[in-house]
Amino acid sequence: MFNPLNNITDFVHKLTHRIHNLFAPPGATCLTCGTRAVLSPTYPGICARCAQQIPWIRSIRCLRCGRAIGCPDCSRPHMANRSFICNRSAVQYNALMKEWIGMYKFRGHERYAPLLTSLLIQAFQAMSEELSLVAAKETQASAAQSATSALPPVDASLHPPNPRASTYARVQPPGAHASTAVRTNPQAATRQPKSLLPSSKPRWRPDVVTYVPVSNERLAERGFNQAERLASGLAAACRLPVVDLLQRRINTTKQSFKTRGERIETMKEAFSISPGIMDTLRDLYIGKAESNSAREHSCPLKLLLIDDIYTTGSTMDACGKVILNAAVTGDIPVEIYTLTLARS
Numbered sequence: 237m238f239n240p241l242n243n244i245t246d247f248v249h250k251l252t253h254r255i256h257n258l259f260a261p262p263g264a265t266c267l268t269c270g271t272r273a274v275l276s277p278t279y280p281g282i283c284a285r286c287a288q289q290i291p292w293i294r295s296i297r298c299l300r301c302g303r304a305i306g307c308p309d310c311s312r313p314h315m316a317n318r319s320f321i322c323n324r325s326a327v328q329y330n331a332l333m334k335e336w337i338g339m340y341k342f343r344g345h346e347r348y349a350p351l352l353t354s355l356l357i358q359a360f361q362a363m364s365e366e367l368s369l370v371a372a373k374e375t376q377a378s379a380a381q382s383a384t385s386a387l388p389p390v391d392a393s394l395h396p397p398n399p400r401a402s403t404y405a406r407v408q409p410p411g412a413h414a415s416t417a418v419r420t421n422p423q424a425a426t427r428q429p430k431s432l433l434p435s436s437k438p439r440w441r442p443d444v445v446t447y448v449p450v451s452n453e454r455l456a457e458r459g460f461n462q463a464e465r466l467a468s469g470l471a472a473a474c475r476l477p478v479v480d481l482l483q484r485r486i487n488t489t490k491q492s493f494k495t496r497g498e499r500i501e502t503m504k505e506a507f508s509i510s511p512g513i514m515d516t517l518r519d520l521y522i523g524k525a526e527s528n529s530a531r532e533h534s535c536p537l538k539l540l541l542i543d544d545i546y547t548t549g550s551t552m553d554a555c556g557k558v559i560l561n562a563a564v565t566g567d568i569p570v571e572i573y574t575l576t577l578a579r580s
């Protein structure tokens with residue numbers, strides 16, 4: 237039935253809304269600071285001021301763990317045989333990042349997911365550029381002499397990740413292993429017109445992405461695994477396969493009462509390989525070997541392990557050791573690289 241009162245209320249509501257929009261500053265409410273502003277085109281949901289406060293790790297001091305400050309950790313003797321080749325992290329774990337990550341991880345604010353994933357994607361692009369340079373230098377060095385170091389010095393000026401950087405996925409054809417075609421003929425890249433260089437440079441690219449799992453108890457509590465979400469977001473954006481490689485048997489987060497030795501022992505037992513997943517890894521390895529040239533036939537499978545925060549590296553190391561052990565048993569050559577959102 238027609239109700240003139242409803243019509244008037246509706247009209248007044250629309251009018252107030254329009255007047256509000258007329259006087260409110262343009263844009264939307266920033267996810268992280270709550271002010272109304274024009275939102276950043278690069279970082280989903282936040283204003284330009286908040287985007288400027290992101291504590292990017294701009295220059296890497298420790299090539300092993302990707303730390304921006306002096307690193308006594310990696311020079312310790314027991315660190316020499318760590319299971320991963322190197323770690324890189326997007327940002328420093330300062331109070332602001334603690335808040336952002338906490339809002340997502342502990343308070344379940346899903347809107348933080350695209351923002352945090354965008355930070356990880358940029359760090360991945362920077363890591364890819366950095367390791368591409370390493371690969372190019374290795375190729376040059378091996379042409380001169382066969383001996384090369386595992387991780388020669390790299391140009392840290394590549395950090396911070398370029399906010400304007402083209403989305404890696406966009407320049408890569410689906411499923412392409414970028415490095416192969418160019419790496420077999422490194423001179424080809426130098427003959428390209430300059431404008432074509434970004435897409436024709438040899439690109440470091442992992443073959444598979446995985447993540448640090450949480451225990452079932454933690455999963456039930458939070459409803460999701462933040463590391464898995466980050467890994468899936470990155471893998472989707474960069475068109476990489478993601479596998480659920482590991483399981484967490486023991487929840488190791490509440491062990492502050494234990495000694496360092498006890499913590500390391502617990503960590504060793506904390507992770508295991510998901511049943512049947514090594515078959516998937518073998519298929520990926522065979523697929524890679526078949527699509528590669530004869531020169532790269534024996535190239536190991538490059539695996540990128542994702543977590544939210546890197547503190548001492550012991551979690552990453554424990555995961556890496558479980559993967560390497562399973563890979564040796566299954567006769568699958570594997571190289572592990574790690575990438576985290578934050579570095580404390």
Ligand SMILES: [Zn+2]
Pocket residue numbers: 266267268269270271282283284285286287
């Ligand atoms: Zn803001």
Ligand SMILES: [Zn+2]
Pocket residue numbers: 298299300301302303307308309310
């Ligand atoms: Zn270090």
